[in-house]
Amino acid sequence: MISKQMLNIESHIKIAEDTFEVVLPLPDEIELKPGQFVHIALKGHMLRRPVSVADVDKEANTFTIIFKIFGEGTLALSKYRAGESLDVILPCGSFYPIENINVNHALIVGGGIGVPPLYYLGKQLKEKGVKVTSVLGFQSGSQVFYEDKFRALGDTFVATNDGSYGHKGFVTDIIKDLNKPIDYYFSCGPTPMLQAVTKQLEKEKGYISLEERMGCGVGTCYACVIPLRENPKQSKKICKDGPVFYANEVILS
The missing domain is CATH 2.40.30.10 (Translation factors)
Incomplete structure (x- = not known):
């Protein structure tokens, strides 16, 4: 409550x-x-x-x-x-439904300030015996945080846009070279990153979490609605129905 x-x-x-x-x-x-x-x-x-x-x-x-x-x-x-x-x-808001899905190997993909909620998720997954691979993206090396904490959960890869730390490029560059079978992916970050990740992993099952400005935060003001992919005339509220959605459930724009 x-x-x-x-x-x-x-x-x-x-x-x-x-x-x-x-x-x-x-x-x-x-x-x-x-x-x-x-x-x-x-x-x-x-x-x-x-x-x-x-x-x-x-x-x-x-x-x-x-x-x-x-x-x-x-x-x-x-x-x-x-x-x-x-x-x-x-x-x-909603949460990643890890209690209701069968996961042996999870891929975590975070970008910038979308990284924090994925750490708590990764901890919960590891406690359940799930293998965790994390791919984290930042603008530059000066903005990298929690790398050691994620490494304690499993294999971790870091990308920076300017190449000042880790891999130069984007999280999608690292994902394409992983060649590791996964059961689910979990991603949070800016919309352009989520668009790229969901497109790249369209054949995989996954969940995304959206970053969004909000008004009330409890679903009464309709300031953060997002259309559904199956019926764009219908929408959900990011603050109440989200911020976590099944991958490709909503239209990212």
């Missing part, structure tokens, strides 16, 4: 260029699943900001979010410090 909470920041650190990791306490009655997000209110800003859940520590009763500075809202969030409180709505 969605709940509005005032949560005190336990940790707030910079982990890459313009990229920050924030650890918050997880209320006892709340369960967060891979792919879900939280909706954060910021002083002086009308709209909340959606931020994906990057990890959950059940022993410490905390969860982690990662965000990048894109505008005034995320710039304001970057200036918060440990000990300050945040107004948070959680849990929001």
Whole structure:
């Protein structure tokens, strides 16, 4: 059940260029699943900001979010410090349905700030005994984060657009050379990347998670609708029906 909470920041650190990791306490009655997000209110800003859940520590009763500075809202969030409180709505959105599918080998494909929710997903998959291969894409080496954490889950490959770290190019360049059979792929990132990945892996089963600006974040304002592939006249709400969808369920544009 969605709940509005005032949560005190336990940790707030910079982990890459313009990229920050924030650890918050997880209320006892709340369960967060891979792919879900939280909706954060910021002083002086009308709209909340959606931020994906990057990890959950059940022993410490905390969860982690990662965000990048894109505008005034995320710039304001970057200036918060440990000990300050945040107004948070959680849990929001759909999640990767890994409880309902049979997976032996999963391919994780993340781009930029679409990488964080895939780490929590990868942890959950590994705990279930699933082999995990990760392909992560960033603009440059200065923006790379969580590489070591993903390597702890399985084979990990990094691509940067400018070639300053890892493979020069895009995640699709790495995928075409993997030659590894997979059962499902799970991807999150900017729309152009998702378009390329879903086209490249059109014969594979998979799930995607969309990055989107949102209004209410709970499905009432219709600010983040997306048309369905089977019937473009019908649509779903990214904040409520998503952000996770079955690959090719929606029209990416």
